[in-house]
Amino acid sequence: MFFACFLLVLILGLSRPAYAETVKKAIVTTAVLNVRTGPSTSYERIGSVTENTVLPVLSEQNGWVQICLPDGRIAWVCGDYVTITEISSSLKARVTTNVLNVRTGPSTDYDRIGTVTLGTVLPVQYSLEEWLLVKLPDGRSGWISGTYAELVYTENTAKGSKIVVDASALNVREGPSTNHPVIAVIPQGTVADILAEENDWIQVRLASGKVGWVAGRYVSVKPSDSGEGGGVDAGDLLSGKVIVIDPGHGGTSTGAIGPTGLLEKYVVLDVGLRLAAKLSDAGATVILTRNGDRTVSLESREKMANSAHADLFVSIHANAHPSSLVGGTETYYYKGKATSTSSFQAAVQIQNELVKALGLRNIGVKHGNFHVIRETKMPAVLVEIAFLSNPKEEALLKTADFREASAKAIFAGILNYFSFF
Ligand SMILES: [Zn+2]
Numbered sequence: 036m037f038f039a040c041f042l043l044v045l046i047l048g049l050s051r052p053a054y055a056e057t058v059k060k061a062i063v064t065t066a067v068l069n070v071r072t073g074p075s076t077s078y079e080r081i082g083s084v085t086e087n088t089v090l091p092v093l094s095e096q097n098g099w100v101q102i103c104l105p106d107g108r109i110a111w112v113c114g115d116y117v118t119i120t121e122i123s124s125s126l127k128a129r130v131t132t133n134v135l136n137v138r139t140g141p142s143t144d145y146d147r148i149g150t151v152t153l154g155t156v157l158p159v160q161y162s163l164e165e166w167l168l169v170k171l172p173d174g175r176s177g178w179i180s181g182t183y184a185e186l187v188y189t190e191n192t193a194k195g196s197k198i199v200v201d202a203s204a205l206n207v208r209e210g211p212s213t214n215h216p217v218i219a220v221i222p223q224g225t226v227a228d229i230l231a232e233e234n235d236w237i238q239v240r241l242a243s244g245k246v247g248w249v250a251g252r253y254v255s256v257k258p259s260d261s262g263e264g265g266g267v268d269a270g271d272l273l274s275g276k277v278i279v280i281d282p283g284h285g286g287t288s289t290g291a292i293g294p295t296g297l298l299e300k301y302v303v304l305d306v307g308l309r310l311a312a313k314l315s316d317a318g319a320t321v322i323l324t325r326n327g328d329r330t331v332s333l334e335s336r337e338k339m340a341n342s343a344h345a346d347l348f349v350s351i352h353a354n355a356h357p358s359s360l361v362g363g364t365e366t367y368y369y370k371g372k373a374t375s376t377s378s379f380q381a382a383v384q385i386q387n388e389l390v391k392a393l394g395l396r397n398i399g400v401k402h403g404n405f406h407v408i409r410e411t412k413m414p415a416v417l418v419e420i421a422f423l424s425n426p427k428e429e430a431l432l433k434t435a436d437f438r439e440a441s442a443k444a445i446f447a448g449i450l451n452y453f454s455f456f
Pocket of ligand 1: 299352353
């Protein structure tokens, strides 16, 4: 379930502003709901939204709710006709340019309402193509261009959560970067309380009472025992969801061929089957476009997904490039369809998890004009896990560990997508 309360303990000496770590979304509960320019019926009606539409909430006033429409416009709806849920914001944007304009809408045509500076980390409430709707330190919301920000993923940690060390030995530092001195080294399996988070760093209290920072990528986060905070229940998120897993190629279509002869069709089938098992264990209804080495046309893959009215379509591939030096992970979505924004959001979540888990070059999320992600009506992504044409990555793709890590990461990305958006 979602958690209404998501507070991070801010430790003395931490000079960051303590803005809320939650975002709210409104779900429309009436057949047609008017959308207005201000918080009462005396304001101009600028459109309507239909039942079950999910809208990011920006603010609330006198029973009215300020929301962001699917096209990025900011507007108001009457609070009587929406249900509001609060979720913790796990996706953040870090500003990568000296000064970045904040605007009222998702393009440079909109008014500038302020600026943010290099290194500022802001919770992301919504995204439209490359534009990100962020929560500013002063509590307002505004749009920034994602071209000048990098997405940072942080675990849904909360007060009472713990870390478990995954690495064989992990440095504990005085502050949240490798520039700070090491104050302790803790072995694999060590459990410690989480006190705070900053970017990808987690502040922990060790059993000895010592407080320090560890790099988030080397630990797993466990929810609190009390059940009051941390993490989301996969069963709740995925029950009722129909997810199509599309292992690319198969049969007469081998896909890419590695330098030692490894075929893409076998690799992606294995990853797809592993992923399907995780999703179905978590309560999702999974449809595999193929579960063996069969030839399946692109049209029939598309039809399977559309006729099942699936909630998400995930196509799994391994990449190839004429240069054997090229490597990395990339995820595609298709720009010109009704569900492009959701597709982009799913792609960001899956790409983030894959990069975090596999550690290969982050090529990023891109638009791709591929049949299966273009012709499917639901949000759809196409994942290129790694390059089969790169000997190092081919060697990785041969191992069960790497395939399992890939499936786990895609699974985590799917969970994030359904919990956040
Ligand atoms: Zn392929």
